[in-house]
Amino acid sequence: MSGPSRTGDSQPQERERIVETATRLFASLGYDATPLHTIADAAGIDGDAMADLVGDKHDIYLKVMERAFLALKAGQDAAFAEFTHDQAGVRRLADRHLDFCVTHPEVPELWIHRWLGDAADVAGMEARYLRPLLDRVTDELRDLVAPNVGLDEALWSLIWCVRGFVVGGVLAPDGQMRGPHDAQALRRFRTHLHLLVDLMFAPGAPR
Structure with a gap:
């Protein structure tokens, strides 16, 4: 050509x-x-x-993943700009991550491909692009997680939940997959996301 x-x-x-x-x-x-x-x-x-x-393709992939990282970091910066150090603040962080993934579905799609074994020969993406973002969240939420919940497990439960919904949706009673472009499905999922946050991030909960 x-x-x-x-x-x-x-x-x-x-x-x-x-x-x-x-x-x-x-x-x-x-x-x-x-x-x-x-x-x-x-x-x-x-x-x-x-x-x-x-x-080459490897170089292009690095540029794609860097671009996805910069978009995700900008979204995280905006979310933390309004963060309050309480349970409501954690809810807002979860909401902003959901909103980001709905607006930029290519980002969760790229990472889910990778987590399922795609681009296995391109090493270092997690350490370069995920670890800094997760470390920031961990530092902010460390003393907000419920005493009987592991922070890493809590964060990854939310991440997988959000990204799975955005990429795949949920199976509705009519047999159709309903994702973020279905207003009712999105509203129901957001309610569920808040429930997860409330269960896992409960400062002052008994041990």
Whole structure:
């Protein structure tokens, strides 16, 4: 495939288009199931030209995951800007994470693919991009978790719950999967999320 001639001014836009396209494909198909030529074809860019702009598939994946991290960090920063050190504050953090994942479903999709074994040959993503975010939450919530609950387990229960709902939804009585774009399903899930928070984050609860 031959693409249009590129100028220095167009290269940033082309790089952005490649990363956006790869993000969409990695989120829907997974890294392992997305050939490099599929990214080039979907982005409308010659394969050799794409390699000159952003490197190989491994390089593109690193850029995609960095971009997902920066978006998640910005969401976390905004959530902590309104955080209060109490149970209501934990509820709001959970709400903001849910809202972020609904608005940016590609982020939970990318991570769920990875946690199910995708891109196993690309090491270090968790330490580089998840650990700093989790450490911040852990530091803030350490003394708010109920005495009989492990903090790591509590946080991961919420993370998996939110991301599973956003990516897969829940099975409704009519046999259909209902996800975040169904207003009633989203409202019911948010109520359930608050219940989980109230059960696991209860300062002053008896040991």
